Amino acid sequence: MDNNIGKWLIDILNCINEIDSFFEGNEKKYDEYCKNILLKRGIERNLEIIGEAVNRILNKKPDIEIVNARQIVQFRNLVIHSYDNISDSNVWAVIINHLPKLKIEVQKLIDINFPNFPNFI
Numbered sequence: 001m002d003n004n005i006g007k008w009l010i011d012i013l014n015c016i017n018e019i020d021s022f023f024e025g026n027e028k029k030y031d032e033y034c035k036n037i038l039l040k041r042g043i044e045r046n047l048e049i050i051g052e053a054v055n056r057i058l059n060k061k062p063d064i065e066i067v068n069a070r071q072i073v074q075f076r077n078l079v080i081h082s083y084d085n086i087s088d089s090n091v092w093a094v095i096i097n098h099l100p101k102l103k104i105e106v107q108k109l110i111d112i113n114f115p116n117f118p119n120f121i
Contacts, residue, residue, distance in 0.1 A: 002060055007115040008053040009106050015046040015053075019095065028096065029067045034088045043091060044079050050102075051076020066105055068098070 022039055026032075033039055055073045057064050066072070073093065081084055110117050 001113040002096050003013050003114075005057050005060055005064075006110065006117055008057050009110050009114070010054045010117060011015050012106050013110070015050045016106075019043050019046050019099060030092050033092060033095075038092070040088070043095065044086070047091070047094065050081055051052065051079070065109065067101070072098075074100070094113075 019042075022042060033043075051073050054066060054069050055076070057066070058069055058073065076089075
């Protein structure tokens with residue numbers, strides 16, 4: 001597999017880990033997320049990067065095994081281009097339901113295709 005794909009997979013993993021770090025030592029609470037504009041913007045930026053990295057991967061390897069890859073790119077486009085239509089509940093659903101699964105998928109792709117890359121989980 002192309003080394004650029006490995007770099008983009010690492011970028012995705014780093015963004016997920018950064019989002020997780022925003023809650024380090026604290027329980028993930030929706031109410032706290034909604035009240036914290038810095039937290040919201042930091043998470044949105046990481047979601048943009050994740051979506052862009054997935055888009056680049058899809059352009060190089062359309063058959064990559066990332067579940068919901070197209071939806072990830074679509075969500076990135078929504079965050080960037082329709083920022084005024086992003087709801088806190090949609091972003092929260094991504095954080096709670098989708099990022100943990102994506103993290104496992106990406107780590108597995110790295111482990112299988114780029115065994116010399118550091119393990120980030």
